[in-house]
Amino acid sequence: MRYLSHGLEKLEKKSTSLESWKEAAQTFLKESSTQFYWTCSGKPWYPEAEDKIKPVLEMVAWELIQDCPGAGPGSKEVLQNMIEEEFIRYAEQRNFQDTVHNAVAESFNELEDDVRKKVITSLQKMHPGACEAVKAATGHRLKKIEAFVRQWMKDSMDRSYNAVKQQQKDIVFSEKRMTLLFKCLISPEGSEFSCLPRDLLHPDGTGRPPRNWKFIREAVIELVTRWQQNAKK
Template sequence: MPAAGGSAGRKLVSTKRLRGNVIEWFDKYGWIQANEAINHPQANRNGGRIYLQGEDVQDDLPGVGCAVTFFLYEDANGLGAMNVRPDSQAHVQRAQVGRPTPQSFAAQFPSPHQTAAAKARVKPVQYRGGYAPVMSGPVKSHEEVLQKVHSSLNKQVWKATGKIADREKDWDHTELCKRVVKYLYKGAQAPELLTLPWQQAAMQFIENAMRGYSNACAQKDWFFDMDLTSTFHMAFWEIFSGSGQSAQWPEVEAILNSKYEELMDDCLLEKAMWDSSGIFLPDNEPLRNKLYKGLKNGHEAALKEVSTIYLRDDLQRVEAFTRSWIHHSLGKAWQAAEQGGLMNHESAVMLFQELLAPYGEEHPFSCVPSALTKTIGRPPRDWDFLQEAVREFFLHWNNSGNNSGDAAPSYYKRRAGTKRPASPAGITPVTAGGTKRLWSGRGAFGAAETVGADPADGVDGADVAVNGENGADGPAPLEDAAAQGLEGEEEDPVSKALMEQVAAAEAGEA
């Protein structure tokens, strides 16, 4: 979704200009594709594109396909470009093939530097090529569209449910189809779907339809095996056609598929955490629910936390997320974990081993976000780093009451009088030895060497995890985002002023 207007909530990422090309344009905003890969936790959001708002254009731009330079910022919606202007060093302004280039972006958002006379000469330009809600036909009535959507859903859902109907214990095929159609049909009933830009309408339709469907059927054995991709395609086609807009249909399908996969992954994540909680607390529903909520809230907190720091590679990002998830989850659910016999090193390691591959080693899903593992793959269950992260948590947990200097975070603090019980009955403990990380030249996962916990070795896994690759004297795991800027350019005074304003605002809020 487009970011809100203005600079509220923005944090500057680069203090040097980056280069890219404008690849899409809508009525008041567009998208930029950077020339170089951006090393940032949110770089893969919005399909790897960078959001461009009209008021952030510093000088007039020739149109779609033009080369630009910009400063990079982040906000709640992802990465955006500000102080955008044409790239004077670009020798060729590439226009998108098959898409007419607009005369000037100033037609939609006049630059603040334009004179009143210049603004008066500007004429609105209609952007085509499927990137704006260009009307190619009349808008159909809401009732007519809904009737066609319902008919399409009946046909497609009947085919989809036919493949899993024999696994449904409570309903026959006809009743199963009827119920699924009812859940999905509710997602199409919002009248604004015919007036929104098709990109927003597609995502809203999928989200609304999946909400009722997943709430009612997520616990069914067949839920994750029934593919509704074609169902959503055909149903939204009726909405799209009724809106009178034009676009390349593969682009519409890509957005529908992306949103559907995202929501199905969310369902897999919640199921994995609930099932894993049940493995360790099978006979105590209240404790299981508390542990599940702790894992879920901790997962959200860890993902938010890792998105605010800059790390050199994907492995470090996965390690940072996993460490934070363990700390937040066990800290939030400490009472349920203690009562269930899980507040010890062995059981905690086993719990998170289960979450790394909750559906087995052969299944590709992991509770570690796929956005962090695209280049290195999912961590295996026997990932040695879990030993380090869990040991680090218990070091803080058990010693937090004795820290007179730097107090441990609130989620490390153990309540007075609590004790660490032994391993829960029926669970085989995992042998916990020291680990020495092979930091230089390591591959992805499995590049840690397990060694005995020998004090003479002089290397402790928790120390390595806290102090960095080379111990206390090693470099900090943060990356200088400015290093990705254009070589040989000085820091822009505009970015310095923005950073000063952000710092002043943060100091005022504190």
């Protein structure tokens, strides 16, 4: 299977620098599962194929780590958890990308493709930084969610705002448009997914704010006010 061969090739290239069986397993699993997921996840038969490839990945990884220091009977359960985590991560990445594209399409639907692409790029590039920044936030869970949304909104919209032509700024970045955008990102209709970091949600993935969450509009007004003040300087 070509997906496994990618993992084996990667493992062979890095074999001299790997220090533990976990590193060896992670190298093989990440490369193999990445190739499989992004090639097949859009196909109608994907769920069944995922169920079939997981035990194959586990079996091959188990054979590969037999001679690695520290590997033992308990390693099998660790391998299973590694595989599940990889596929959860890929699914979250795909859901994130789909949610961003859908949110921009709904909020900026009448604008030209070039503008929408800039907004999408900004949202994608600024998301990891906002996820990292919120780790230092204090207070209860909702306060941390507010801190994340404010940071991601500021970073992504500032980047987008500076990327479009001056005469387009007020049209593109209206309060109404940005409020709808972040409602669609945080609480998309017809989906249980949210672009919030997993750590800010409940273990079962629930706990996102409601669609009519007032904080989003407040954060948008705060952002627009800052832009207006900066324009007067």
